[in-house]
Amino acid sequence: MSILAKIPFSSLASMPLSPDASITDFRHLASYNWIDSITPTIAVPGSPDKWSPPSGPTRLKKDTGYFYTAQNAARHPDSPLEPLFRALLLTHPSFDLRSIDIVTDRNNLRKLLSFVDPGSAKYGAEDFTIQVEVIGETVVFCRRDAEVMQYIAPNEFRGYGHEFEKAYTTSQVKDSTGHHRIVEYRFGGLKFLVRYEVDGYVSPTGKSDAAPKSWPGSKLKVTLVGKPVPPEQCLEIKTRVAHKPLQMQDVMPQLWVSQTTKLVRACHSRGVFQPPLVEDVTDAMKRWETDHTDKLRKLAAVIAEIAAVAKRSGGPVLVKYSVAGNQLVLSSNDAGKMLPNDLYGKWKLVTEKEEVSPAKTQSMGSDGKGTKTVRKGAASRR
Structure with a gap:
């Protein structure tokens, strides 16, 4: 393993900066739920859990056990990233x-933001570590996380x-253990595809069922549910003790990265929660961004x-x-590939229906099939 570059915190002040510092063209694309199964299984599009609070003050027991x-x-x-592409x-x-x-x-974006702005x-x-x-x-x-469960x-x-959740x-999905979303947006002159997990939703949704899907060479199974x-x-x-309530600036980086505009800040006193409110933080998010x-x-x-x-390096x-x-x-x-082989074909330069011109042929590999060189990388938290 050889060092390719270093980006010290002290160098940030002299880096050429993009004039674009806002998220635009946000669009939800796909979603899925992980299903509790021996075989890795996701349900597409799945559904977040429905917000259904009990009435009045509620006493809860503290968290214990294993959690992702x-x-x-x-x-x-x-391949931790495979579900993102299958659902999409x-x-x-x-x-x-x-x-x-x-x-x-x-x-990953939250971690990088914490580097440039430790106060976030x-x-x-x-x-x-990010691969x-x-x-x-x-x-x-x-x-890449040292531990995937606690x-x-x-x-x-x-x-x-x-316990609060x-x-x-x-x-809304049988045996679900978590709901993940895939969105796209533009930021800093680049187009992003971002995956994240949400805790719930505030309006009812229905269900549907279909036969499971699978792909040769992949251990992942997909069912069409939700x-x-x-x-x-x-x-x-978010839950907090009543005498130390959550401040908006403490959660805004997470909300901003995924453009999540609904927030519940639930406060308790010795495990007794008062009825919480669902806040719309759209305006607060815009102010934070500015x-x-x-x-x-x-x-x-x-x-x-x-x-x-990464592009200059010629490898992962x-x-x-x-x-x-x-x-x-x-x-x-020098770790292995991030994705199953069939997914790399989705980045083909030329489809079978396109005519291959001499200029295009010169830009392809020696096999003339129009696929770009695939670099090897590795796969490895919310």
Whole structure:
């Protein structure tokens, strides 16, 4: 593994910045739920849990047991990003992946934002690693976590968040263990495809069922279950002790990255929750974006630099940040491919119906089939 580039925090002030620091052209594309099964199984489009709060004050027990911190990697370690593409291409079979500049989980963007703006994270920046692979002209970011699950022992206290969701929402998909969304938008002059998890929704939706689907060479099974839920109905849930309520600036980076406009801030006193409200944070999100223009321009510049280094490297890249060094270190990476082989074909330069001109032939590989060189990368939290 050789070092390709370093991006020290001190260099951000002199980086060329994009004039574009806002998210535009936001569009929800697809969604899925993970299903509790021995075989990796997702339901498309699935559905978030329905917001269905009990009336009056409610006492909850504290969280205990095992919980996912990176469910895609935990349930499908062979290719944590595969469900994103399966759900997307089942929902939009003709979607042109070549139109996308960056594919990533929300978590990666939050980590990179915490690098350029440590104040955006509640506890400041923390060490992290992101794996990067170039497919055609698209740069794919895959989160890599040391642990994909956490265990909360009975004698520990980590709050009431999981128990609150169980008590205040109702599952709409049988055996669901989490709902994930795929959206696209423009930011910093680049087109993004972003995956993230939501906690619930605030309007009813129906259900549908169909036969499962599978692909040769893939262990992932897909069932067609659920009905699409518009993004404006999705919500994020946060729980806090009453004497330390959640401040909007502490959650806004997460909401902004996924453009989630509904928020529940539930407060408790010794485990007793008062009836919470669903807040519309659309205006607050716009103000936050305007107030953080400088930081967001730096975020866009860092993402563009990582993409440029990855494209120049001719191979997959590992992005590592350490608090001690306070810099991003980009190194070559020799891990395996991120995706099943059939998905790489979705980045073909020329379809079978297109006529191959001499100019196009010269731009292809020696086999003349019109596929760009596929770089090898690796697959590995919300």
